[in-house]
C-alpha cells in the first residue's frame with residue numbers, strides 16, 4: 001500500500017470507529033458504595049509503589065479478561081487486589097468502568113485497602129489474601145425507591161432472581177434473566193455475578209444470601225446487593241448490556257478495528273523505532289535510572305508538594321459542583337487554597353510505576369519551565385497513590401469556548417485574537433527552543449489554549465502526553481476529536497518533530513480566523529476541510545469570504561490595516577500547514593513573520609490532500625527523531641486525547 005492509500009484507509013477506519021460509538025454498551029461506571037479498611041498502611045515508601053504496580057497489573061488483566069487478581073510486595077505492606085467487570089460488560093466498556101474504580105479506590109489512602117462497588121464493576125484491595133471470602137460484615141443492600149410495584153412485578157422479580165442465580169452456577173458465577181410482568185408491558189431484569197476467584201459452593205452461598213436480602217427491597221422497583229463475594233441487581237429498567245448472541249460482539253469488532261488501525265500505524269513506524277530504540281537506551285542510561293522513589297522524595301522535600309488533604313479541602317472533597325471538566329489525563333476541579341488563591345486541580349490516574357516515575361520527572365521538568373504563555377504548574381500531590389497536579393486557575397476557560405460560539409465569539413475582537421496568537425507563538429517558541437528540555441507539545445488545539453482574565457493565551461498540558469498513555473479504550477473518542485490537527489507525516493508514520501506542532505498551530509490559526517472548527521470526524525472528504533477551503537479562497541483572491549463575521553464587527557476591524565493583518569495571518573497559517581514538513585517555518589520564524597510586518601512572505605505550497613498528483617508524502621527521507629519522542633509506546637491515542645478540560 002502506498003502512503004496515500006494507507007492514510008486514506010486510516011481515515012476511513014477512524015471514521016467508522018467514530019460512527020460506532022453510538023452502539024457501544026454502557027460501562028455503568030457510577031460508584032454505588034465504597035468502604036475502606038480500618039487499618040493504616042504502615043510504611044508509605046513501600047505501600048505506594050506496591051499499590052501503583054498492583055493497579056497496573058490488574059489494568060492489563062481487565063483489558064484482556066474483564067477480571068484480574070494481583071499481588072505486589074510482601075509482609076504487612078503487601079497489596080492484594082481483585083477487580084472484575086460484571087458479565088454483560090464488553091471488553092471495551094470494562095476498562096472504562098475500571099478506570100473509574102481505580103481513581104476512586106485510592107481515596108482510601110492512607111488506609112491500607114478498601115472495596116468499591118460500581119454499577120458495572122468491582123474492585124478491592126487489602127494487605128492479605130481475601131480471594132476466598134464471600135460473606136462479611138460490610139455486606140449490604142441498596143434499595144432504589146423510584147416507584148412501588150404491584151404483586152405481579154414482585155412475582156416476576158423473584159422468578160428472574162432465581163433463574164439468574166441458577167444460570168450463574170453453571171456459568172462462572174455470572175447470570176442474568178428477564179421476566180415479563182403479566183398484565184403490564186413491564187419486565188423485571190436481574191443480573192448476578194460472583195467474583196471469579198470463588199469456587200462454586202462459596203459463590204452459591206453468596207448468591208443465596210444476597211438474593212434473600214435483596215428481595216427484601218420489594219416492592220420497590222430497584223434493588224442491589226453489594227456482597228463480599230458477589231453483586232446482584234434487579235430493576236424494572238433494562239440496564240443489562242445486550243451481547244450479540246453468536247460470535248463477535250460489537251465491542252470486539254471495534255477492538256479489531258482499533259487494532260487494525262494501530263497495527264497500520266505501528267507497521268509504518270516500526271523501522272524507525274528500531275533505530276530509535278538504540279538511541280533511547282543510550283539516553284536513558286545517561287539520565288540514570290528513572291526511579292519512582294527518587295522522584296517522590298525529591299518532590300516531597302520541595303515546595304512543590306501539596307498535601308493531599310489540603311487539595312481535598314480546597315476542592316470540597318472533589319465535589320461534583322467544582323468539576324470543570326474531564327480532560328485527557330484526568331478530571332479537572334476548581335479549588336481555593338486557604339490563602340485565597342484559586343487553583344485548578346487535575347486529578348490524574350496513572351497506572352504503572354514506570355509511568356509514575358516519568359510523571360514525577362515531568363513535573364520536575366515543567367516546574368522549571370516558567371513563561372507567561374504557559375499555564376503555571378503550582379505543584380502536585382504526588383506521594384499518595386493518587387496524583388494531583390495543581391495549576392493556576394484561569395477564569396476564561398479555553399479558546400474553543402469562544403471562537404466556535406457565534407455569540408461568545410463577539411467578545412474576541414480581532415485585536416484580542418491577535419494577542420492570543422502572538423502569546424501562543426511565544427509559548428511554543430519557548431517550549432521548542434528551551435535549551436535544557438526541548439518540548440514538543442503534540443496536541444496544540446483550541447481547547448488547550450486557556451485564557452486568563454485579560455484574555456492572554458496560556459498553553460496547557462504541555463509535556464504530559466509523553467508520560468501518560470491513554471487507555472486504549474479511549475481511542476475512538478480520542479481520534480475523532482483532534483484528527484484535524486495532526487500533521488500528515490505524524491498521522492501516517494508517527495514522525496514527530498516540532499514541525500508537527502507547527503502544523504497543528506497552522507490549523508489553529510485557520511480556526512481563529514474563520515471561527516470554524518476543523519472537525520474531521522464526521523466525513524472523510526478532505527476537499528472541504530478548512531485547510532482546503534482556506535487554500536482555495538487564498539488562491540482565488542476571495543479570502544475575506546471565509547473570515548469569521550465576529551472579527552469584522554467593530555470599526556477598527558474595517559481598517560485596511562486590520563484586513564492586511566488578518567490576511568497576513570491567513571498566509572502564515574497556510575505556510576504552517578504545508579504538506580512538505582521542511583517547508584513549514586519554525587515557531588521562531590513564525591514569530592518573526594508576525595512581528596516584522598514589512599518582510600515578504602514566501603508563497604505557500606499546497607497543503608496535504610488537495611491534489612491527487614501530489615498525494616505522496618514528499619519528505620519521507622527525513623527520518624530523524626527527536627529524543628523526546630516517546631518512541632515505541634507512542635500511539636495516536638497518546639497524542640490525541642489531551643485537552644486540558646474537554647467539554
Ligand SMILES: *[C@@H]1O[C@H](CO)[C@@H](O)[C@H](O)[C@H]1NC(C)=O
Pocket residue numbers: 032033034035140
Ligand atoms: C456505603 O455504605 C455505608 C453503609 O451503609 C455508608 O455508611 C456509607 O456512607 C456508604 N458510602 C458511600 C460512599 O456511599
Ligand SMILES: *[C@@H]1O[C@H](CO)[C@@H](O)[C@H](O)[C@H]1NC(C)=O
Pocket residue numbers: 042043044045046
Ligand atoms: C519503610 O521501608 C523502607 C524500605 O524497606 C525502609 O528503608 C524504611 O526505613 C521504612 N520506613 C519505616 C518508617 O519503617
Ligand SMILES: *[C@@H]1O[C@H](CO)[C@@H](O)[C@H](O)[C@H]1NC(C)=O
Pocket residue numbers: 039040041042075076077112127128
Ligand atoms: C495488614 O496491615 C496491618 C496494619 O498495618 C497489620 O497490623 C497486619 O499485620 C497486616 N496484615 C498482614 C496479613 O500482613
Ligand SMILES: *[C@@H]1O[C@H](CO)[C@@H](O)[C@H](O)[C@H]1NC(C)=O
Pocket residue numbers: 132199200201202
Ligand atoms: C470452596 O472455598 C471455600 C473457601 O475457601 C472452602 O472452605 C471450601 O471448602 C471450598 N469448597 C470446595 C468444594 O472446594
Ligand SMILES: *[C@@H]1O[C@H](CO)[C@@H](O)[C@H](O)[C@H]1NC(C)=O
Pocket residue numbers: 145146147
Ligand atoms: C427516595 O429517597 C430519597 C432519599 O431517601 C428521597 O429524597 C426521595 O424523595 C425518595 N423518593 C421517593 C419517590 O420516595
Ligand SMILES: *[C@@H]1O[C@H](CO)[C@@H](O)[C@H](O)[C@H]1NC(C)=O
Pocket residue numbers: 184185
Ligand atoms: C407501557 O406502559 C406505559 C404506560 O402505558 C406507557 O406510558 C408506555 O407507553 C407503555 N408502554 C407500554 C405500556 O406498552
Ligand SMILES: *[C@@H]1O[C@H](CO)[C@@H](O)[C@H](O)[C@H]1NC(C)=O
Pocket residue numbers: 135205208209212
Ligand atoms: C447465608 O450464608 C450462610 C453461610 O454460608 C448459610 O449457612 C446460610 O444458609 C445463608 N443464608 C441464606 C438465607 O441463604
